Amino acid sequence: MKTKILVLHPNPDNLDAIIKKANLQNSKNGPFEAVLLLGKYDLKACPTVPEVPTYYTGSIEQKEQFTDIMKNLICVTGGFLTLKLASGVKIGFFDRICEDATGDVDILVSFHWPLAIAKTQGLSVIGDREVDKMVTKLQPRYHFAVGTEKGRFYEHPAFPWTPTKACRMISLGQEGSGNKWFYAFSIDPLESLPFVDGVNPFKIESQNVSVVEEQMESGEKLQPLKRASENDEQPVKRPKIVAPQECFFCLSNPNIESHMIVAIGKHSYLATAKGPMPLPQRPLDFSGHAIIIPFDHTPIIEDREQREEMAQFQKTVAAAFYEKSFATVFFQISRPENVHIHTQLIPVRLDGAQEQFERSINERTRQNNERAKFNQLLEFTSDTKQVKAILESKNFIKFVLSMGDKIKVYAAQLVSEKPVDLQFPRRVMSFHLKCPKRTYWDRCKQTKAHEINECEKFKAFYKKYDFTS
Template identity: 35%
Template structure:
């Protein structure tokens, strides 16, 4: 089990803020320490006085719907210290990364903030958010409870973008306690929505819980209210003009994987061939250790901006496919020669809607390899039973890359594929055909399987595993040394 952090969420009455903060200190002493205490609603609205009670633990709040106290010394900083351990988060969208690695997003309730500006700021957040705090409820959940005045369509957009593990709100000045059953997103995240009443109203106004980096499975899930179509929404759709959904087109100049992108991170590139190149992964699943001085998590990428291998024809005569296989064979040979206790596992999510094809791989110590099949089985079962909106997965096993049936799938279909190189000439391939383009898939599925296999469940999301640039440079240089004698691109 991973270590969990404790959190305390409170909805204080501004008139009795000192009383609430005194109770917060008592909870901190008895049941803490809390990694963070979060205050909801109108904590210090316009015209209010600053509290006199000094807090024991780090406590955060943002602006509600009724302004902010003139007694707070506003500066250009986004985080403003009101008093010891009491921090006002000033921005429209505030992101706080805690020492545990958990991330909190607090969204201002200021109604004068332009909706588009707020949504654009949320879209700029590139880390996975664990706890979301807003003033209003999502309109969808408010509709379920027939409380239309507490909901906001903007918050619907926010929660769909963020997909937090916990979402706290109040809805209005007095608040209301309400807890929605947990629900899952098609991409695998599970969200709990909790609203608190204000202290003194007779409604529950506090909530304490523990949270670890690893998302735990939940046995009982309700339908996701943001993905099911209610009768009301169906009527609204009929009334609206039908619009064709446009697929976002990413040009090579702005594609993260294209060498022509002026912002490409050259310090991560290990090798460049005629049709493909090799790079270390950003936010690697595996980490360097005493046995391996670099993470070993790499990516093979076609130089040409294509979504799938079959975009350039059947694999039998496809130069990109042939060079990617050559890279795989060379990498496997390098590991067998220098680190024979490791096996390489490659994975690929091939869809015609991809922006740019990429094949990732990680080294797996032989002692862990036996866990791959059970991990694949359990994750497939979870995908097919718990996440009913997802494309159902059915993996087939092959033991030869030249198998005509395997080639037929690669040449004609979308798919998810794992390739385990048991030695430099033998492979074990597990492939699931994706034959329904209308069904979403969990893009993190392969990484979840490998995270389970390697007991690295806290490292499923790459953006929570990012390394400083100096470490990326160090990893890349170590990888180059390791691969040098097997790099066929070096003349």
């Protein structure tokens, strides 16, 4: 028997209004047998009662696996649970891996995307290989996920499990985000579907994993990308073209170190730095060195929304550090020869920050201009009109010193095709922090466990200011 299902990705702050909308849809386009709310929430009862049984995954473990929060609003907790509707449709709710999960489901609901599909969109960070395992085991006909709290709308092309069974994976944006946040469909658990001639991404992912495992077993080393030359006495060579799937900063890189990601926005993300320069400065118990990275694999920033969101990351991170009596130095190199533009940030003591920073940038500029044989000469200015003209050229080195309400910008014009010392900003900061031995990132490497710990501490520190959550 064919039945109708309504799927929504709600903003939990608007729960009552969303239930009213669901009730309206039920009267106009229903009746629906069930309403599924995507995401993970700690919802409370609201004035409007759902007309249709409405299920959501709880963010807090309940005593019962299915808990009635109010009439027709049911919280699901417990790792992996299945629900069979009167029509015979089986719905699986996946929150964490369950080795005992068996059998097929018609509809699967998870928070994360499967990694195999996330990779096709360059969004590895919102994928989870544990979801892949459940998807391939349960072979749903519909799979709904969001990936992040705000989500995004995406409908993957249908692909086959068998000649008579296909799968559709749909991600929804959150209500109010500007993305599509609702999806209604009909389903018959007994109906056979015509053959779908699509590519099964899980078979491709399985093949890719096998290739990597073969390389590891044979002892073949997976070669990392080489970083730009750090020797300021040699000409800088033209960088090789680096594809997104090979780029350190691209989410489509299957080897991206997602354990270092602090927060993900709509156009950019914040991550802790590999090889952080500063040691923890009390009262901070972590280095504070981080990177703001746009999603787009581009040498300069052209997109306005991307630029605005990166500025929002800067503003909120600076506010968090200022609360702890730290100024924040942001630095960026923008030039056509870049691989993937990004902004780095380092906290410094607020007391005397401007005087010490200007002394540092002046001294390192002097050394660059006097000692380096091949690097182009640098001249920094903080004059507002001159800075504006330099930034409009998209070819510059820029420092921003944020001290609460006071912000100073220093910029130097770069000349295309001429070598530039890519380590110059780190040289300035190592001079400022009096740690010359930590100029190069690879001399400050941490273990993965240390990196994970550093990221978790940054997340806790930034939580109050995190506009992406």
